[in-house]
Amino acid sequence: MTRIDAKFAELHTAGKKAFVAYVMAGDPNYNTSLEIVRGLPAAGVDIIELGIPFTDPMADGPTIQLAGQRALEAGQTLEKTLQIAREFRKTDDATPIVLMGYYNPIYSRGVDRFLKDAVAAGIDGLIIVDLPPEEDSELCIPAKAAGINFIRLATPTTDDKRLPKVLQNTSGFVYYVSITGITGAAAAQAVDVAPEVARIKSKTDLPVIVGFGVRTPDTAQEIAAVADGTVVGSAIVERIANGDSPVDVLAFVKSLADGAHRA
Amino acid sequence: MPDDILNSFMTGPDENGRFGDFGGRFVSETLMPLILELEAQYEHAKTDETFWAQMHDLWTHYVGRPSPLYYAERLTQHLGGAKIYLKRDELNHTGAHKINNVLGQIILARRMGKTRIIAETGAGQHGVATATVCAKFGLKCVVYMGAHDVERQAPNVFRMKLLGAEVIPVTSGRGTLKDAMNDALRDWVTNVHDTFYCIGTVAGPHPYPAMVRDFQAIIGKEAKEQMQAAEGRLPDTIIAAIGGGSNAMGLFFPFLDDTDVNIIGVEAGGKGVNSKMEHCASLTGGRPGVLHGNRTYLLQDDDGQILEGFSISAGLDYPGIGPEHAWLHEIGRAQYVSITDLEALEAFQLSCELEGIIPALEPSHALAHVMKIAPELPKDHLIIMNMCGRGDKDIFTVARALGFEMGSF
Numbered sequence: 001m002t003r004i005d006a007k008f009a010e011l012h013t014a015g016k017k018a019f020v021a022y023v024m025a026g027d028p029n030y031n032t033s034l035e036i037v038r039g040l041p042a043a044g045v046d047i048i049e050l051g052i053p054f055t056d057p058m059a060d061g062p063t064i065q066l067a068g069q070r071a072l073e074a075g076q077t078l079e080k081t082l083q084i085a086r087e088f089r090k091t092d093d094a095t096p097i098v099l100m101g102y103y104n105p106i107y108s109r110g111v112d113r114f115l116k117d118a119v120a121a122g123i124d125g126l127i128i129v130d131l132p133p134e135e136d137s138e139l140c141i142p143a144k145a146a147g148i149n150f151i152r153l154a155t156p157t158t159d160d161k162r163l164p165k166v167l168q169n170t171s172g173f174v175y176y177v178s179i180t181g182i183t184g185a186a187a188a189q190a191v192d193v194a195p196e197v198a199r200i201k202s203k204t205d206l207p208v209i210v211g212f213g214v215r216t217p218d219t220a221q222e223i224a225a226v227a228d229g230t231v232v233g234s235a236i237v238e239r240i241a242n243g244d245s246p247v248d249v250l251a252f253v254k255s256l257a258d259g260a261h262r263a
Numbered sequence: 264m265p266d267d268i269l270n271s272f273m274t275g276p277d278e279n280g281r282f283g284d285f286g287g288r289f290v291s292e293t294l295m296p297l298i299l300e301l302e303a304q305y306e307h308a309k310t311d312e313t314f315w316a317q318m319h320d321l322w323t324h325y326v327g328r329p330s331p332l333y334y335a336e337r338l339t340q341h342l343g344g345a346k347i348y349l350k351r352d353e354l355n356h357t358g359a360h361k362i363n364n365v366l367g368q369i370i371l372a373r374r375m376g377k378t379r380i381i382a383e384t385g386a387g388q389h390g391v392a393t394a395t396v397c398a399k400f401g402l403k404c405v406v407y408m409g410a411h412d413v414e415r416q417a418p419n420v421f422r423m424k425l426l427g428a429e430v431i432p433v434t435s436g437r438g439t440l441k442d443a444m445n446d447a448l449r450d451w452v453t454n455v456h457d458t459f460y461c462i463g464t465v466a467g468p469h470p471y472p473a474m475v476r477d478f479q480a481i482i483g484k485e486a487k488e489q490m491q492a493a494e495g496r497l498p499d500t501i502i503a504a505i506g507g508g509s510n511a512m513g514l515f516f517p518f519l520d521d522t523d524v525n526i527i528g529v530e531a532g533g534k535g536v537n538s539k540m541e542h543c544a545s546l547t548g549g550r551p552g553v554l555h556g557n558r559t560y561l562l563q564d565d566d567g568q569i570l571e572g573f574s575i576s577a578g579l580d581y582p583g584i585g586p587e588h589a590w591l592h593e594i595g596r597a598q599y600v601s602i603t604d605l606e607a608l609e610a611f612q613l614s615c616e617l618e619g620i621i622p623a624l625e626p627s628h629a630l631a632h633v634m635k636i637a638p639e640l641p642k643d644h645l646i647i648m649n650m651c652g653r654g655d656k657d658i659f660t661v662a663r664a665l666g667f668e669m670g671s672f
Contacts, residue, residue, distance in 0.1 A: 055569045056441065056554060058448045059291045065435055077566045103289060104553045108567025130289040130553065134279065155293040157455055162296055180293055181453040 018229025026076025044257025052101030184234030217259030280469020359652035385440035386578030387419025389463030464507025465585030468556030479513025543572030623652030
């Protein structure tokens with residue numbers, strides 16, 4: 001059982017929905033980023049999604065693109081992203097950390113070396129946007145063997161015929177992308193999301209978490225109500241981009257978490 | 264498996280879109296169903312006679328194919344060695360090889376019921392070709408172009424606008440071809456239901472590298488027949504410039520199994536491949552990585568972050584290369600070299616002065632390599648160089664580089 005499985009079991013027992021927060025590792029710099037990440041559990045975050053900065057984030061809108069640029073300009077590397085996890089684990093051994101990003105920085109480091117380092121750093125899951133099931137042999141299968149959950153994105157274009165393939169090697173949870181589009185774009189509508197979540201849940205026992213287009217406490221509540229939880233990314237990253245202090249960023253995160261937990 | 268298949272270089276990619284370890288389908292889930300549908304459509308079209316009849320009709324009457332294979336007599340005499348032929352794809356409608364491929368993709372898009380076409384462009388040649396074919400078929404066209412390229416390729420921007428396309432300047436990154444491709448992919452993910460992404464080179468997720476190659480292979484097929492008619496045999500060396508590598512793959516592919524034919528791809532060496540990555544020579548100066556849907560050689564740092572290339576030629580200014588080239592490089596079937604901006608500029612001028620052909624900066628790189636090797640080769644050595652584009656779009660860039668002020672003549 002990974003930390004992710006344990007967290008969902010705990011939430012299930014408590015009758016609560018999961019709130020997942022995304023921040024870009026190293027944004028706006030290493031120290032501030034570490035401070036924010038450390039404060040997330042106390043702000044009500046159940047699972048931390050830590051973005052791996054990449055020069056060419058093809059599925060991300062301007063907010064996450066710029067966050068990655070800020071982090072890279074401040075000297076963030078994949079090694080330093082793992083370092084944030086290692087530092088975090090010194091004081092928190094329960095909150096799951098999921099790394100989210102693109103394949104090339106991992107491929108560049110070498111998959112075996114990366115997985116060994118990720119396990120040692122206390123990473124629990126991976127969401128790699130540009131690795132569809134067709135490329136499972138690259139990282140998904142080795143990650144599973146290393147005891148790391150490989151969390152797959154399902155999208156509005158994933159039809160019933162394709163869904164089993166998407167679910168096949170997925171573990172931890174399923175991340176349902178609520179819109180066809182990039183991060184931070186159109187607003188998600190609970191009325192559209194509900195039947196899609198039901199469709200996915202009819203094919204898997206894994207929790208289904210909904211992200212993309214969730215920006216406010218109210219939306220977080222509405223979306224979490226029709227799923228097992230929700231993810232907010234761009235709206236949090238915008239606060240960091242505005243230069244909000246970690247305290248203010250975490251206060252905003254708490255308002256989102258409270259919204260999701262009301263569901 | 265029969266020997267002739269084992270011994271062929273022309274059977275790739277495999278069912279997973281791989282050329283050896285290169286290629287593949289590294290895209291987000293949102294795009295995956297569409298890419299599989301495109302693959303099915305293309306597999307069907309490949310053996311559909313009506314599809315190819317339509318292609319040939321348009322190639323003949325709209326593009327002006329076959330393009331001539333021209334014996335460059337004065338260039339040959341000047342260099343004093345190998346006999347040099349130019350494959351004149353710069354004479355195509357819209358001024359480059361790009362339209363060969365665009366026609367194929369637009370016909371497929373129409374078959375798939377897509378009404379909106381998006382494209383990325385560097386030098387603007389692929390954007391112009393896409394805008395042209397969209398105008399002809401009455402399709403909405405949106406072209407993503409790096410803001411830096413919009414500036415240095417202004418004539419092509421105006422052409423696209425005249426043709427009814429919307430040109431979106433891309434300011435992310437350094438505002439060149441790579442960044443334009445990122446934004447085109449973001450558009451595609453957002454508008455996946457009605458939109459077809461017309462990729463301009465032999466890169467991207469499978470089936471694009473194979474599909475674009477197949478549409479461009481008309482260049483090599485014609486060249487082979489034309490050389491047979493002119494000299495009664497195969498060429499000894501074929502040469503083409505490479506950014507993503509579509510004109511080169513188009514020329515090379517029909518010759519891959521003619522193992523006596525030397526194949527040379529010329530990358531953009533910018534300010535020189537040794538000087539701090541100020542170049543676009545992915546094979547000479549990069550290493551394998553994953554970007555824009557495929558595994559190939561990339562310019563990247565130790566952390567796997569993609570580096571911006573540098574070249575005087577906007578059409579070669581890309582930090583990657585088509586996966587089939589990466590494979591041909593690794594197995595040694597083709598040789599890849601690089602040419603600097605200065606060498607390309609010299610070749611540009613020589614072509615103008617000796618042959619009355621103003622070449623684009625892209626094939627000027629190929630010509631610069633011809634200038635290096637031809638003098639040392641015997642007079643019966645036959646070279647085909649792909650003159651893949653004309654230089655009208657580049658005259659402002661060249662004027663600046665040579666220190667001319669336009670309007671002061």
